[in-house]
Amino acid sequence: MMSWLPENVSTYGGDIDSIIRLIYYITSAWFFLTLGVFLLFLILYRRREGRRATYIRGDRLAEAAWILIPALIVLVLDLWIDFRGADAWAKVKGRVPPGDLRVQVTAKQFNWEILYPGPDGKFGTADDLQLENEMHVPVNKVVRVTLKSKDVIHSFFLPNLRLKQDAVPGREIEGWFQATKPGRYEMPCAELCGFGHSGMNGWLHVHPADEYQKWVKEHWPTS
Amino acid sequence: METTAATRAGTDILPGKVGVWWFLASEVMLFGGLIGSFIVSRLGSSGWSGEAAHLSVPVAAINTLVLLTSSMTMVMAFGAVEKGDPRGLRTYLFLTVLLGLTFLGIKAYEYSSEVAAGFTPVTGLFWSFYYTMTGLHALHVLAGIITNLALFVMARRGLRNQHRVELAGLYWHFVDIVWIFLFPLLYLT
Amino acid sequence: MSDPVAVLAIPEASLHHEELGFWRTYLFSTEHKTIGKQYLSLGLFMTIVGGFLAYVMRWQLAYPDTEVPGWGFVGPEFYNVLVTMHGTIMVFFVAMPILLGAFGNFLIPLMIGARDMAFPRLNMLSFWTLFVGTLVLLASFFVPGGAASAGWTGYPPLSAKAIYTGVNWGLNLWILAHAIEFASFLMGGVNFLTTAITMRAPGMTFFRLPLVVWQLLTAATLFLLSVGPLIAGAVMLLMDRIAGTSFFLPEGGGEPLLWQHLFWFFGHPEVYVILLPAVGFVCEVLPVFCRKPLFGYRWIIYSTITAGILSFVVWAHHMFLSGMDPRLAMPFSITTILISVPFAILVFAMIATLWGGSIRFTTPMLFALGFVSMFIVGGLTGIFNGSAPADIYITDTYFVVGHFHYTLFSAVVFGGFAGIYFWFPKMFGRMMNETLGKVHFWLTLIFFNATFFPMHILGLGGMMRRIANPMQYQFLQPLQPINVFITFSAILLLVAQIPFAVNFVWGLVAGTPAERNPWEANTLEWAAPSPPPHLNWGEAIPTVHRGPYEYSSPEGPEDWLPQDRLVVARSS
Amino acid sequence: MTTERARPNYVAVWVWLVVLMIAGVLASYLPFAKSAVIFLVFVVAATKALLVALYYMHLRFESGLIYAMVIVPVVLVIALTFLLFPDLVFHH
Ligand code: HEA
Ligand code: HEA
Numbered sequence A: 001m002m003s004w005l006p007e008n009v010s011t012y013g014g015d016i017d018s019i020i021r022l023i024y025y026i027t028s029a030w031f032f033l034t035l036g037v038f039l040l041f042l043i044l045y046r047r048r049e050g051r052r053a054t055y056i057r058g059d060r061l062a063e064a065a066w067i068l069i070p071a072l073i074v075l076v077l078d079l080w081i082d083f084r085g086a087d088a089w090a091k092v093k094g095r096v097p098p099g100d101l102r103v104q105v106t107a108k109q110f111n112w113e114i115l116y117p118g119p120d121g122k123f124g125t126a127d128d129l130q131l132e133n134e135m136h137v138p139v140n141k142v143v144r145v146t147l148k149s150k151d152v153i154h155s156f157f158l159p160n161l162r163l164k165q166d167a168v169p170g171r172e173i174e175g176w177f178q179a180t181k182p183g184r185y186e187m188p189c190a191e192l193c194g195f196g197h198s199g200m201n202g203w204l205h206v207h208p209a210d211e212y213q214k215w216v217k218e219h220w221p222t223s
Numbered sequence B: 001m002e003t004t005a006a007t008r009a010g011t012d013i014l015p016g017k018v019g020v021w022w023f024l025a026s027e028v029m030l031f032g033g034l035i036g037s038f039i040v041s042r043l044g045s046s047g048w049s050g051e052a053a054h055l056s057v058p059v060a061a062i063n064t065l066v067l068l069t070s071s072m073t074m075v076m077a078f079g080a081v082e083k084g085d086p087r088g089l090r091t092y093l094f095l096t097v098l099l100g101l102t103f104l105g106i107k108a109y110e111y112s113s114e115v116a117a118g119f120t121p122v123t124g125l126f127w128s129f130y131y132t133m134t135g136l137h138a139l140h141v142l143a144g145i146i147t148n149l150a151l152f153v154m155a156r157r158g159l160r161n162q163h164r165v166e167l168a169g170l171y172w173h174f175v176d177i178v179w180i181f182l183f184p185l186l187y188l189t
Numbered sequence C: 001m002s003d004p005v006a007v008l009a010i011p012e013a014s015l016h017h018e019e020l021g022f023w024r025t026y027l028f029s030t031e032h033k034t035i036g037k038q039y040l041s042l043g044l045f046m047t048i049v050g051g052f053l054a055y056v057m058r059w060q061l062a063y064p065d066t067e068v069p070g071w072g073f074v075g076p077e078f079y080n081v082l083v084t085m086h087g088t089i090m091v092f093f094v095a096m097p098i099l100l101g102a103f104g105n106f107l108i109p110l111m112i113g114a115r116d117m118a119f120p121r122l123n124m125l126s127f128w129t130l131f132v133g134t135l136v137l138l139a140s141f142f143v144p145g146g147a148a149s150a151g152w153t154g155y156p157p158l159s160a161k162a163i164y165t166g167v168n169w170g171l172n173l174w175i176l177a178h179a180i181e182f183a184s185f186l187m188g189g190v191n192f193l194t195t196a197i198t199m200r201a202p203g204m205t206f207f208r209l210p211l212v213v214w215q216l217l218t219a220a221t222l223f224l225l226s227v228g229p230l231i232a233g234a235v236m237l238l239m240d241r242i243a244g245t246s247f248f249l250p251e252g253g254g255e256p257l258l259w260q261h262l263f264w265f266f267g268h269p270e271v272y273v274i275l276l277p278a279v280g281f282v283c284e285v286l287p288v289f290c291r292k293p294l295f296g297y298r299w300i301i302y303s304t305i306t307a308g309i310l311s312f313v314v315w316a317h318h319m320f321l322s323g324m325d326p327r328l329a330m331p332f333s334i335t336t337i338l339i340s341v342p343f344a345i346l347v348f349a350m351i352a353t354l355w356g357g358s359i360r361f362t363t364p365m366l367f368a369l370g371f372v373s374m375f376i377v378g379g380l381t382g383i384f385n386g387s388a389p390a391d392i393y394i395t396d397t398y399f400v401v402g403h404f405h406y407t408l409f410s411a412v413v414f415g416g417f418a419g420i421y422f423w424f425p426k427m428f429g430r431m432m433n434e435t436l437g438k439v440h441f442w443l444t445l446i447f448f449n450a451t452f453f454p455m456h457i458l459g460l461g462g463m464m465r466r467i468a469n470p471m472q473y474q475f476l477q478p479l480q481p482i483n484v485f486i487t488f489s490a491i492l493l494l495v496a497q498i499p500f501a502v503n504f505v506w507g508l509v510a511g512t513p514a515e516r517n518p519w520e521a522n523t524l525e526w527a528a529p530s531p532p533p534h535l536n537w538g539e540a541i542p543t544v545h546r547g548p549y550e551y552s553s554p555e556g557p558e559d560w561l562p563q564d565r566l567v568v569a570r571s572s
Numbered sequence D: 001m002t003t004e005r006a007r008p009n010y011v012a013v014w015v016w017l018v019v020l021m022i023a024g025v026l027a028s029y030l031p032f033a034k035s036a037v038i039f040l041v042f043v044v045a046a047t048k049a050l051l052v053a054l055y056y057m058h059l060r061f062e063s064g065l066i067y068a069m070v071i072v073p074v075v076l077v078i079a080l081t082f083l084l085f086p087d088l089v090f091h092h
């Protein structure tokens, strides 16, 4: 199952994958256990001539323990998933690190507008650069993304980086990622946003440090 | 909960009453959802008190008085049923209907003067909420008036099954309670 | 009139039988059994519509932008209509009418030993209200601009302004149809609860009620208590669309997220509204065909209620990445995952019921067992969604689609069919064919898994929901063979319903007449003739002496002991 | 059922309601801090609602079942409103 996940190229992607893996193991164990017992009972206790079913009501605590104790184990495992999950959540969404690079992503029907602040590091100045559906970032650097939307709700999705976040009109939502491997990764929209939702797509280019510098030079020759 | 009644295991409450209370429970959720949305929207924005100041507190206060009084006449109609006093029942039902209509009349006057002053549902979020909440409430008042009118007609024909007066009363008082909260929410703060 | 007691007398249904004309008997009937069958017909009809939409949708996904056989070309706009209307129809116009409407109406009075519902005329009204709602929804396909296309969840701003979707009247009618549907089930729910609270037969205490009644009541309560805020939201949404307000439009100061909160405050309890009746059917079927009591009757009641209460505080698990405050995520994640504990007790109790039984694999039993096993899969995948960090990756992918078909489909199809095959003799007085039923079961089980299991793989591969053409994405192109496989499985799944259709119609007209109690079951409905007459019982209402699941009890020589049978002398 | 019990004095309740209403309106003009005024106004409103529910709707004389049917939705509504706070009030 787990091998179907696309290659992970972000620093926190591993945390998310390991939560998925943890849940996968726990739920698989319960799946085989419950369905194993289930099938076993179906075979063992199928109807046979002359045998009467045993009269067990399962209301008394001593009998009900057969279902209550496993439920207690479920509770413990639940808490385990919760605690591990809380850590991962805090890392990915809880607190946004300062970031080496800031990019503003504005969703609209049906494009991603990627805005770079330029050398002065401020948005809304003359040296801003706006690209459509293309984002260029250096590898191994923390990139802070400010998500906005002009019309309806979209969802910024980077499958390889395990990043997903809705862009909501009227709000600015902060996100971040740190890519670990250069390459070209797809950047689809994951929330129904109208007839162009299917096909609303962009590309994230993760460059090695020197290549990124070259890209910057091309776009801001003066600095 | 182990009841062993001779005829039915059900409780001795009238089915109608249980039904109406369940219905009211869902109505609490309806108005509660709306009021909750209003509260969070209001606290999340600013300048709504200024908008609210355009509403007329005296008119609304009179309207509150009308509705409170109608609740009293309604419960007295029920009292008349309990005493077996068909005359009182008719009088009080009639008064309740009249007061309900007065409430709607005053509300309509308020709406028209607000619209004349340029405040319509699209003027701003406060006004959207104002018209939606009071409008939904007014529709409930209207439904109550129709119910009470029907009961009034039945009472005139001398029909039985007057336990319906109690049920209609429960609904009417609930609508009154909703207003008791809408009044300060919209006008007083 | 001056006698206070007479004035306040409770009106009781009169026993004497009056001949009613055709209209009053079949159409505007106030009889709970007839109304139940009306709900069933409506639901089955809408299944055909919902299933056909699923077929068109699947074909488009397998072979994007080719003509769909039997339909024609599907563009991305129309694909969104397909998704939206498929979800809406299946949840609100198939699942609710069949599971609550049909079975709730048919079973509650019979199982508690009443002659009819507490408010028969309200009952009739609630069905016809739903009927009107269905017509409104279907009409929305034919208005200019087409039907709603903002997803079954109708998130604004997409749904709040016509320019965003290009759909104007279709979406207004969609909201209206919901409002009418909600009104209908509000009336229905009030009726169920009042009936079960006030009209139980002598001796039928709360802890002798069959579990399906408990589950239906919990479902009705959840519905009544959760739908209000959504009705408020629907009014606001309609105002936004028609009056030009901006409750959900940020340019006018509104909040898109408010709708999501109101929707899911209802939406999550709603999925249990659908699930619980199905759990109830299974709770009835299992003991009958295991010939032993349901394991842990009281524990099942307690866990049902616990799950019901918890369901009110998990709604934001649909919104982890919606832009809501990230600090809210963990509390909701924890409550969500904890809800597996009451469900674990339920599932374990069902499995423990098999233990030491004498199991008969009849068709209803097979569907009940199918429910148990498939619901476990659906429930377990829910845990992936419920963990907030895991949901970052899998939300809005086919993993979620897989999850909710395993749960919803288990409830509606496996649970629903278990109910149909089990109560068909009581409803229509004839038996269905067992062989055809078993063929239906095995085909459904196989193709159900073939259709929906691979969706989890697609989801892990990253495939988004509600996209019309997966081939537009490079990373999804290698997964396309799975989509094709799913499509063919889905078509076969639809074909697998033909044995059922044949069986149902054949059973209605030519099935062998059913006895009063063909399954040797204990609950009260089997004490009435098949089908039960007007007002259900003859002169006397049955008296209840014991709980509903006394199978193989040491008290009697037979392996069943009906709730209304008085045991006089013990066999030595 | 209803024949036995003592009937509350409906007019007296009405007088209380009117007095409270006037008190509420007056309170809204008090020169206190805004939050204190709002608190006061809503305490008055809640008291009025309680009076109507207890006496006019006879809640005082009802069984526990009906109490539950009133309290549960009220609690749910309050919980819903509070859970909306972080998201819709504090997000600025
Ligand atoms: C009948 C319908 C039904 C049912 C019963 C459930 C049951 C559950 N659902 Fe599901 N769900 C839906 C219908 C349903 N759901 C629908 C329709 C959607 C999508 C809506 C949309 O967006 O369109 C959805 C979406 C959905 C999401 C949002 C996903 C997303 O959009 O990102 C989440 C997240 O938490 C979730 C969680 C759960 C959980 C935890 C349960 C639990 O109740 C499951 C509990 C059961 C078990 C866990 C199995 C039994 C227990 C054991 C065998 C013991 C062992 C278990 C453990 C150790 C954990 N569901
Ligand atoms: C009860 C609910 C239900 C049911 C039964 C189904 C049945 C099916 N669903 Fe659906 N589905 C939803 C509820 C349901 N679905 C919802 C809520 C959505 C989300 C919509 C949205 O995103 O907005 C969805 C979305 C959805 C998608 C995702 C679309 C997208 O995101 O782009 C897909 C894709 O393959 C799909 C496929 C199918 C298929 C092939 C079936 C087939 O199994 C259909 C075959 C039909 C049958 C086998 C008949 C079954 C019989 C009955 C239902 C009645 C039983 C009768 C008795 C018991 C008497 N569904």
Ligand code: CUA
Binding pocket: A107, A108, A110, A153, A154, A155, A189, A190, A191, A192, A193, A194, A196, A197, A198, A200
């Ligand atoms: Cu943008 Cu989907």
Ligand SMILES: [Cu+2]
Binding pocket: C267, C268, C271, C314, C315, C317, C318
């Ligand atoms: Cu949910």
